[in-house]
Amino acid sequence: MKNISKEDYLSVIYKNSDDNKEIKANLIAEKLLISNAAVTDMLRKLSKEALIDYKPYKSIKLTESGENYAKNMVRRHRIWELFLHQVVGLPWDKVHDEAEKLEHSGSDELINRMEEMLNFPEFDPHGDPIPSKDGAIPKQRTTVSLSTLVENDSGVVIRVNDFNKSFLIYLAQIGIELNSIIEVKEKRSFDNSMLISVSQKEWNISETLAENVFVEKLKA
Amino acid sequence: MKNISKEDYLSVIYKNSDDNKEIKANLIAEKLLISNAAVTDMLRKLSKEALIDYKPYKSIKLTESGENYAKNMVRRHRIWELFLHQVVGLPWDKVHDEAEKLEHSGSDELINRMEEMLNFPEFDPHGDPIPSKDGAIPKQRTTVSLSTLVENDSGVVIRVNDFNKSFLIYLAQIGIELNSIIEVKEKRSFDNSMLISVSQKEWNISETLAENVFVEKLKA
DNA sequence: ACACAAACTTAAGCAGACTTAAATATAAAG
DNA sequence: CTTTATATTTAAGTCTGCTTAAGTTTGTGT
Known part of the structure; x- marks a missing residue:
C-alpha cells in the first residue's frame, strides 16, 4: 500500500515532461513540494524498477512501463x-x-x-x-483560447486551465462550465477585456481569464 | 496524511471492545495482522494523544475523543x-x-x-x-437470526454477518439482499437445515448460513 | 502459594520517505 | 577557457510503523 509516493512521482513526471518527454529533477521537487535530495533518492528507486531512464545529472524520461503506470x-x-x-x-x-x-x-x-x-x-x-x-x-479537440475570439464570435467551452482555485470558483460563479456556449459581445482593444454572454447573462472578463478558457469556435 | 495507521487502530479498538468498552492488545494485533510489539508501540502514542486510556499491562479503553474519532x-x-x-x-x-x-x-x-x-x-x-x-x-432494530425461525415463518433481511467473503458471494447468488423477504418452507430437525424461498425461488440452506443472516420477523 | 503459560513490554534494528548541509557536475557568461 | 551560478547528488540524520528476540507481568491451576 506504500506505492502512493511512487505513484505521485510518476504522475508528476508524466504530466510535466517537455516535448522530448524529458523532465528535470528540479521541477519534480517543485511540484511535489519536497527537497531535491528526496527526488534523487526516489529516482534511483524508480530507475532500479525500470520505470524511468535515469543517469545521474541527466534529465529523466519514463520507460514504456513507467509511462503505462503513469x-x-x-x-x-x-x-x-x-x-x-x-x-x-x-x-x-x-x-x-x-x-x-x-x-x-x-x-x-x-x-x-x-x-x-x-x-x-x-x-x-x-x-x-x-x-x-x-x-x-x-x-x-482543436480548440482556441477564448482570448483569440473577436466580436460576434462564439464557442463551446472544451477545456479550462486548472491553474488557480479562485479562478475556477469564479468561472462557476459566472456560469462557465464544460460545454457552455460563450458569445463575445464586445471586445476592447486597449486591454483586451471582453463582454461575453453565457446562458442569457452578460459578464465583463479580463484578458487573463479569457486566456485560460479554451473553446471550440462555432460557425458564425 | 500518515494518520491512516492511527485510524485503523482506533476503528479496531472501537469495533472489538467488549461490553465494558475494553479491549486487549492481543486482539488488536490479531485483527490488524501485526505483532504485539507494534501494538504496544502505537498504544503509547495514542495514549500520549489522549485518544485512549492506557496503563501498561492493563486493558485498553477509548477516551471520549478517541471514541469520537473512531x-x-x-x-x-x-x-x-x-x-x-x-x-x-x-x-x-x-x-x-x-x-x-x-x-x-x-x-x-x-x-x-x-x-x-x-x-x-x-x-x-x-x-x-x-x-x-x-x-x-x-x-x-430488533432482529433474530434466521436460524430461529420455524416452518411458515417469514422475515425481512436486516443484517448479515460479514464473516466470510464466499458466504457473501453465495448470499448474492441465491438472491438474499438487504430487505429481501425470506419464507421458511421446511425445517429439518436433524441438522437444522431449512428450505427457504426468496423472491420466487427456493433454496436449501445450512444451519451455519441461517445463523449468520438476521431478519425482522413478520407476522404470520 | 507457586509455577508456568500466556499476555505484554522493551530493546535493537530495518525500510521508506523525508530533511539539511556539504560536495560535485554541468551550463552559461565573460 | 576559466569563473560562477545553478542543478544535482551524497552523506548523515529523523520519524513512523513495523519486525524479532528477549525480558516482565499477570493470572490460573493445582
Whole structure:
C-alpha cells in the first residue's frame, strides 16, 4: 500500500515532461513540494524498477512501463474527477483536490465501473483527455483560447486551465462550465477585456481569464 | 496524511471492545495482522494523544475523543459501503474491501454529500448502523437470526454477518439482499437445515448460513 | 502459594520517505 | 577557457510503523 509516493512521482513526471518527454529533477521537487535530495533518492528507486531512464545529472524520461503506470494514474485521477463532478455533484473547483486523495485507493474494478457509469467519457471536467483502459489517449479537440475570439464570435467551452482555485470558483460563479456556449459581445482593444454572454447573462472578463478558457469556435 | 495507521487502530479498538468498552492488545494485533510489539508501540502514542486510556499491562479503553474519532471512521466506512453498493452498484461482497481503502481519503464534505445523496441512511449494506454527523448511533432494530425461525415463518433481511467473503458471494447468488423477504418452507430437525424461498425461488440452506443472516420477523 | 503459560513490554534494528548541509557536475557568461 | 551560478547528488540524520528476540507481568491451576 506504500506505492502512493511512487505513484505521485510518476504522475508528476508524466504530466510535466517537455516535448522530448524529458523532465528535470528540479521541477519534480517543485511540484511535489519536497527537497531535491528526496527526488534523487526516489529516482534511483524508480530507475532500479525500470520505470524511468535515469543517469545521474541527466534529465529523466519514463520507460514504456513507467509511462503505462503513469497513464493509469492519470486515468484514475480524471475518472474520479468526472465522477465526483457528474455523479456526486461536487463543484468544479473541489474535484481536483478530492480526486488527488482518492486516486491512490479504489481497485481498478471500481475505476472501470465508474467509467462505465459515466459512459466511457473522453474528457474530464477540466477538458483533459482520459486515457482508456488500454492506454489510448483521446485526441485533443482543436480548440482556441477564448482570448483569440473577436466580436460576434462564439464557442463551446472544451477545456479550462486548472491553474488557480479562485479562478475556477469564479468561472462557476459566472456560469462557465464544460460545454457552455460563450458569445463575445464586445471586445476592447486597449486591454483586451471582453463582454461575453453565457446562458442569457452578460459578464465583463479580463484578458487573463479569457486566456485560460479554451473553446471550440462555432460557425458564425 | 500518515494518520491512516492511527485510524485503523482506533476503528479496531472501537469495533472489538467488549461490553465494558475494553479491549486487549492481543486482539488488536490479531485483527490488524501485526505483532504485539507494534501494538504496544502505537498504544503509547495514542495514549500520549489522549485518544485512549492506557496503563501498561492493563486493558485498553477509548477516551471520549478517541471514541469520537473512531465513530467518525466507522461512519466514513459505512457511508462508503452504502454508496458503493447503492450508487455504484458494487456487489455486496466487494464493498467492504473497497470501502476499507477509501475510508481514509475523501474530505468530510464528500462524506456528507454522499450521505445526503443516500438520503441520510441509518444502516449500511450489512445492516450495521451508521453514526450520524453528530455521533448519534441509530438503534439496532430488533432482529433474530434466521436460524430461529420455524416452518411458515417469514422475515425481512436486516443484517448479515460479514464473516466470510464466499458466504457473501453465495448470499448474492441465491438472491438474499438487504430487505429481501425470506419464507421458511421446511425445517429439518436433524441438522437444522431449512428450505427457504426468496423472491420466487427456493433454496436449501445450512444451519451455519441461517445463523449468520438476521431478519425482522413478520407476522404470520 | 507457586509455577508456568500466556499476555505484554522493551530493546535493537530495518525500510521508506523525508530533511539539511556539504560536495560535485554541468551550463552559461565573460 | 576559466569563473560562477545553478542543478544535482551524497552523506548523515529523523520519524513512523513495523519486525524479532528477549525480558516482565499477570493470572490460573493445582
